Amino acid sequence: MDLIGFLLIGLVAGWIATNLMRGSGMGLGGNLVVGVVGAFIGGFLFRLIGFAAVGLIGHLITATVGAMTLLYVVQILKKA
Helix, strand or coil: CCCHHHHHHHHHHHHHHHHHHHHCCCHHHHHHHHHHHHHHHHHHHHHHEEEHHHHHHHHHHHHHHHHHHHHHHHHHHCCC
């Protein structure tokens, strides 16, 4: 996947994850960072359980799950 496509999927995944986990977006930059980091986390987690992302929708789901995982861990660390 090219860099622009990766960043666009990260941006959309970050937006979806922040809306599902917190109820409001974090801004363009925040959504992009959460989505891109989430894409790496999601890819790692999906490979651990034996799944592989295929196509645009697969990559978007993987990045969104990873971004939601990242936000969940951040929320837990903020409480501690």
